[in-house]
Structures are given as C-alpha cells and as structure tokens.
Amino acid sequence: MTENESTTNDPIIICEDVHKWFDDFHVLKGITTTFKKGERAVICGPSGSGKSTFIRTINRLEEHQRGTIIVDGIELSNDLRNINLIRQEVGMVFQQFNLFPHLTNIKNISLGPIQVRKMSKRAAEEAALALLERMDIADQAYKYPAEISGGQQQRVAIARALAMEPKIMLFDEPTSALDPEMISEVLDVMRELAHSGMTMLVVTHEMGFAREVADRVMFFDEGVVIEEAAPADFFDNPQHERTKLFISQTLQH
Amino acid sequence: MNNNTHKVIPDKIPFYRDVRFLKVFFQILFVIVVILSAGFFYSNMLNGLRRQNLELGLSFLIDSEAGIEISEGIDFDPSETFLKAFWVGVVNTLKVSILGIFCATVIGFFFGIARLSNNWLIRQIASVYIECFRNIPLILQIIFWYAIMLVLPVVQESIRFFDSIFINVRGVYVPSLEGTAGLIPWLWYFLSGIIITIIVVLGLAAFRYFFQFRERHEADRPSFISNIIFGAKWVAAPTFLMATIVGWLLTPEVPFELSRPELQGFNFVGGINFSPEFTALLIGLAVYTSAFIAEVVRSGIQAVVKGQREAARSVGLKESQVLRLVVVPQAIPVIVPPLTSQYLNLAKNSSLAIFIGFPDLFQVGEIMMNQTGQSIPIFAMIMVSYLIMSLTTSAFMNWYNHRITRMGRST
Numbered sequence: 001m002t003e004n005e006s007t008t009n010d011p012i013i014i015c016e017d018v019h020k021w022f023d024d025f026h027v028l029k030g031i032t033t034t035f036k037k038g039e040r041a042v043i044c045g046p047s048g049s050g051k052s053t054f055i056r057t058i059n060r061l062e063e064h065q066r067g068t069i070i071v072d073g074i075e076l077s078n079d080l081r082n083i084n085l086i087r088q089e090v091g092m093v094f095q096q097f098n099l100f101p102h103l104t105n106i107k108n109i110s111l112g113p114i115q116v117r118k119m120s121k122r123a124a125e126e127a128a129l130a131l132l133e134r135m136d137i138a139d140q141a142y143k144y145p146a147e148i149s150g151g152q153q154q155r156v157a158i159a160r161a162l163a164m165e166p167k168i169m170l171f172d173e174p175t176s177a178l179d180p181e182m183i184s185e186v187l188d189v190m191r192e193l194a195h196s197g198m199t200m201l202v203v204t205h206e207m208g209f210a211r212e213v214a215d216r217v218m219f220f221d222e223g224v225v226i227e228e229a230a231p232a233d234f235f236d237n238p239q240h241e242r243t244k245l246f247i248s249q250t251l252q253h
Numbered sequence: 254m255n256n257n258t259h260k261v262i263p264d265k266i267p268f269y270r271d272v273r274f275l276k277v278f279f280q281i282l283f284v285i286v287v288i289l290s291a292g293f294f295y296s297n298m299l300n301g302l303r304r305q306n307l308e309l310g311l312s313f314l315i316d317s318e319a320g321i322e323i324s325e326g327i328d329f330d331p332s333e334t335f336l337k338a339f340w341v342g343v344v345n346t347l348k349v350s351i352l353g354i355f356c357a358t359v360i361g362f363f364f365g366i367a368r369l370s371n372n373w374l375i376r377q378i379a380s381v382y383i384e385c386f387r388n389i390p391l392i393l394q395i396i397f398w399y400a401i402m403l404v405l406p407v408v409q410e411s412i413r414f415f416d417s418i419f420i421n422v423r424g425v426y427v428p429s430l431e432g433t434a435g436l437i438p439w440l441w442y443f444l445s446g447i448i449i450t451i452i453v454v455l456g457l458a459a460f461r462y463f464f465q466f467r468e469r470h471e472a473d474r475p476s477f478i479s480n481i482i483f484g485a486k487w488v489a490a491p492t493f494l495m496a497t498i499v500g501w502l503l504t505p506e507v508p509f510e511l512s513r514p515e516l517q518g519f520n521f522v523g524g525i526n527f528s529p530e531f532t533a534l535l536i537g538l539a540v541y542t543s544a545f546i547a548e549v550v551r552s553g554i555q556a557v558v559k560g561q562r563e564a565a566r567s568v569g570l571k572e573s574q575v576l577r578l579v580v581v582p583q584a585i586p587v588i589v590p591p592l593t594s595q596y597l598n599l600a601k602n603s604s605l606a607i608f609i610g611f612p613d614l615f616q617v618g619e620i621m622m623n624q625t626g627q628s629i630p631i632f633a634m635i636m637v638s639y640l641i642m643s644l645t646t647s648a649f650m651n652w653y654n655h656r657i658t659r660m661g662r663s664t
Binding site: 099166 | 518560561563564565566567568569570571574578582583
C-alpha cells in the first residue's frame with residue numbers, strides 16, 4: 001500500500017482516553033488515537049463493540065463522559081458554541097440515510113448552507129446542484145427522498161453533508177441498509193471522495209473498500225481498539241486472536 | 254394430463270348462491286328495514302304529540318313573542334321572536350368555542366413542547382398540569398372556576414392590571430376598540446385596500462409564473478397557486494397596510510378609539526365585559542382541552558424519528574432550528590387529525606354551559622322548550638346546529654391537513 005500523498009502529519013482529531021457509559025454499560029473503555037489531515041480510517045468490529053458510538057462522539061451526537069476529544073483545534077466540551085462549530089466542520093452520513101422527507105432532495109442539501117452558513121438561496125441551490133452532479137444524480141434534484149432508490153438517497157445524504165464543506169466526514173455503516181446492487185454506487189462516490197483528499201472515518205463491513213482505500217484499519221471489540229494497522233498488514237498478518245477470527249468470518253462470504 | 258379432469262361448470266347458479274344477486278338483495282332488504290322502523294317511530298311520535306295537543310312545525314319560532322330574558326350576548330328584547338333568541342344562543346356558543354379553541358391551542362402547544370424539555374423542572378410542571386386537568390371531569394372544573402369567579406372582590410375593589418384590565422365579581426373587563434363617526438368613510442379605504450391587494454398579488458403571481466415558465470426546469474416550476482401564496486406572503490401585508498394607513502390619514506376623524514373600562518358609580522362603563530359565567534366556561538374548556546392537545550402535540554413530536562434530529566444537528570443546525578425546520582414540519586401532519594377531534598370535543602363540551610347558567614345554544618334551547626313545549630323541533634335544531642359547526646370545523650381541518658401533507662409528501 002502506498003502512502004497517500006495528501007496525508008500530512010498535522011493531526012486533525014485527537015482523542016485521549018475517551019470513555020462512554022450508557023447507564024451501567026461501559027461502551028468505550030479509553031480510546032486514545034489521532035487522525036491526521038487527509039487520513040482515511042476504516043473502523044470495523046463486531047456489533048456492540050462501540051465503533052458507531054465512537055464516531056458519534058466526534059460530532060457530539062453522543063456525549064463522552066471522560067477523556068478529551070479535540071477536533072481541528074477545538075475541544076469538545078459542554079460549551080454549546082464549540083459543539084456547533086465542530087458540527088459545522090464534521091459531516092456525517094448515517095446507515096438509515098436520515099434525509100428530511102418533507103423537503104425535496106435539493107432542499108435537503110441546501111438547508112444547512114442557507115440556515116447555518118447564511119448563504120443566499122440561489123447560491124446554495126447552485127452549489128447543491130453541482131454536488132448532485134458530482135454524485136451523478138442531478139436529475140433527481142426536485143424529487144422527494146421517498147421517490148428515489150436507497151442508493152440514490154444515500155448519495156443525496158453524502159451531498160447534504162458535503163454541502164457544509166466539512167473538513168472531516170464520518171460514515172456510520174453507509175451501505176448496511178442498502179440492497180446489494182446499490183452498494184457499489186455508494187462506494188464509488190466514497191472512493192472518489194477519498195481520492196479528493198477528504199479526511200474520512202468510515203465504520204463499515206465492506207472489507208474490499210477498506211483494503212483498497214484505507215490508510216489504517218482499526219478493529220474495535222468490547223469498547224477498546226484491539227488492533228490497528230495498514231490494511232495490508234491488518235488483513236494478511238493479523239496479530240490478535242480476536243482479529244483473526246473476525247477476518248476469517250467476514251471473508252468467508 | 255387428462256383433459257377431462259378440467260370440467261367447465263355450466264353457468265347455472267341457483268339465486269341463493271349467486272353473489273351478484275345476494276349483494277343487491279341484502280342492500281334492498283336493509284333499506285326497507287330502515288324505512289319501516291323510521292316510519293314506525295315517526296307515527297308513534299305524531300300520535301304522542303296529538304295526545305298532548307301539539308303540532309309538529311317551526312311556526313312557533315316567529316309567531317309569538319319569546320318573552321324570555323337572555324343575560325348576555327347580542328342585544329335581545331323579550332318582545333322579539335324565539336328565532337332571534339335561538340340565534341343569540343348560537344352566537345354565544347360560537348364565541349366561547351372559537352375563543353376556547355384559540356386559547357386551548359396556544360396553551361396546549363406550550364405544555365406539549367414543555368413536556369419534552371431537557372429541563373427537569375419544566376418537564377415536571379408540564380406533566381403535573383397535563384395529568385391534573387386531563388383526569389378531572391370537565392363539569393367539576395367548570396363549576397370550580399365559576400365558584401372562584403363568584404368569590405372575587407366586589408366592583409369597587411377590583412383586581413386591576415395597568416388600570417385597563419379589571420377583574421371582579423361581575424367578571425372581567427378589558428379595553429376594546431370602538432368605531433367612531435369616521436369608521437364608515439374609513440371602511441371604504443379598507444375595502445379598496447383589499448381590492449388593490451388582490452390585484453397586486455395576482456399581478457405578481459402572473460409575472461413570476463411567466464418568467465418561471467421560460468427559465469426553469471419543469472419539475473422545479475412552482476404552480477400558479479404557490480406563486481399566489483408567495484405573493485400573499487411578501488406583498489399582501491405591505492400593500493394592504495399602505496392602503497389602510499393612507500385611508501386612516503385621509504379620514505377626517507380617527508375611525509377607532511380605545512375604550513377603557515372606567516368605574517362610574519357602582520359599575521364599569523366602556524370596554525368589553527366577559528361575564529363570570531362566560532369566563533368560567535372559557536377557562537374550563539380551554540384548560541381541560543389544552544391538556545389533551547398537549548398530549549397530541551407531544552406524541553406528534555415524538556413520532557418524528559430520532560435520526561431526523563441527529564441528521565439536522567450533524568449539518569450544524571441549532572436546537573431551535575432543528576425543531577422549527579425539521580421536527581415540527583414533520584410532526585404537524587401527525588398532530589392535525591387528533592387535534593381536530595379535540596376542537597370538536599371543545600365545541601360540543603361547551604354545552605355544559607347549562608350548569609352555570611351561561612346562555613349558550615343548549616341553554617337557550619332548553620328555556621325555549623320549557624316555554625313552548627316544542628321539544629322535538631327545538632332538539633332537532635340544537636342537534637343540527639352542533640352538527641353544522643362540527644362538520645364545518647372538520648372540513649376546514651381536513652382541507653388544511655390535505656394541503657400540508659401534499660406539500661410534505663412524507664412516506
């Protein structure tokens with residue numbers, strides 16, 4: 001695997017000893033890691049391992065109870081202003097798309113820029129159209145989310161996140177709710193995004209995507225990072241027993 | 254395969270097994286039964302009336318003087334007809350229902366949203382309010398508020414706010430706008446203001462529509478109606494205000510003046526007076542219904558899935574924007590149908606006025622029945638009046654719901 005040239009040594013996300021409890025359940029047990037600008041990290045692990053929760057703490061959809069998270073120099077604390085600033089810099093794509101059903105696709109995309117970035121409606125919609133063009137679905141701009149396929153919806157959702165011109169993109173199992181024949185159209189878009197130099201944290205079970213695109217694969221189990229390595233090492237030479245088992249199971253089919 | 258196994262049964266079905274026949278037969282049978290029973294009850298009723306020397310008809314409404322007093326509402330003199338008396342009752346019912354619906358909606362939305370607040374105290378207060386007023390019979394609440402109205406201070410010792418609102422044992426006095434001699438000329442300006450506004454809105458809509466037709470993609474082209482709505486939103490208010498304000502300045506005399514209640518002798522003069530009966534009924538209906546509306550609002554908001562808020566937050570919207578732009582637009586279509594039932598309940602519950610002597614439709618009707626003995630036609634009139642009100646409300650709410658869900662098109 002070649003090192004991606006857009007990756008620099010500037011850290012953009014710094015996590016130190018991040019802990020999270022859901023009532024009595026200790027979901028994250030001290031995550032310490034750093035993501036560099038332009039890095040593409042794939043996060044995998046069995047369900048319930050805390051991988052989704054981890055990326056959701058980075059834009060404060062989940063609150064962490066101990067440790068520090070610093071995103072692009074801003075610490076995630078209880079300061080509402082910091083939370084809002086970070087959310088503007090971090091885009092997120094969800095497993096269930098979560099498009100706004102009462103708005104057309106183009107309005108889904110332009111809502112953030114108009115309301116948060118205070119762009120004019122015209123400029124925001126032009127930008128939205130350009131993004132839809134990039135996602136190869138410009139012809140769906142004036143339809144409602146319910147009227148397009150799952151793969152198209154997920155691409156609109158990616159466009160919605162990109163419209164805020166984020167520095168970091170979080171993907172929370174973006175292809176898990178899709179029919180098999182639609183997975184590749186979403187992965188293509190993500191691949192293109194990765195080549196454009198975006199910092200990406202991707203929770204996924206798509207091991208092919210991980211092997212091809214990632215700079216680093218992190219393996220979560222029971223709230224800790226058991227193993228992390230470049231994809232070549234991770235897949236061909238896993239160190240940990242748990243990782244070996246996981247890889248053999250996921251590669252079986 | 255042997256072809257002989259598929260025997261075609263000839264088209265000879267006995268009539269008692271023929272679905273086509275049975276369908277029609279049972280419908281006709283049902284209609285006959287309904288007509289026969291209605292006829293039976295009707296002739297029974299006529300016999301009963303004949304025995305009491307009464308006739309079925311509505312002529313009593315205008316034939317004689319009513320000879321009854323009505324304590325409040327539009328001006329009514331005992332020498333006027335029963336029809337007019339009935340109308341006074343209808344207007345009183347409408348007044349308390351419309352004001353009640355307005356107040357219940359405002360209070361209900363407030364407590365419904367408050368019950369979902371992140372603040373523990375606000376949430377608890379809202380829960381206590383909702384659970385108390387929802388679970389005590391309405392009739393008790395109305396009598397409770399009436400009892401409170403009756404132990405308020407006497408006129409001379411009124412509770413006062415800013416010297417313009419007075420509350421005492423005779424009810425609530427608030428300032429009002431009274432028309433002056435300048436009102437009629439100003440109304441002409443007012444009317445022309447409406448006409449000019451309509452012309453401007455339609456003109457703008459036509460103008461925009463023309464350009465959209467040339468420039469925009471078919472799917473993105475708004476309908477003519479939505480252009481009218483656009484015009485109504487942006488230019489209607491300024492145009493209308495301009496016309497009416499210019500009219501105001503051109504009229505020699507100010508068309509309205511503020512009339513404040515003032516103590517003269519033993520009573521207040523000027524302003525509007527809400528009687529203790531009206532006030533107690535209004536508070537009772539509004540508070541009781543608001544508790545139900547609060548629950549309707551809460552369930553509507555909770556029906557919007559969690560992912561919607563998360564997505565809205567993740568694009569950087571503030572909490573107030575999340576609520577206004579994403580949650581509420583999706584909650585409204587869920588809220589409107591049960592909200593309609595609550596409005597209908599409020600209007601129908603206003604008939605409890607009879608227990609505290611507020612002259613609403615039902616109470617006036619009741620007095621008329623005592624005076625004339627014409628219970629059947631009067632009862633029918635009361636029922637038809639409520640039916641008309643309810644069906645009108647329903648029709649309006651259905652239209653509104655249809656409009657918003659079509660715009661939303663959520664699945």
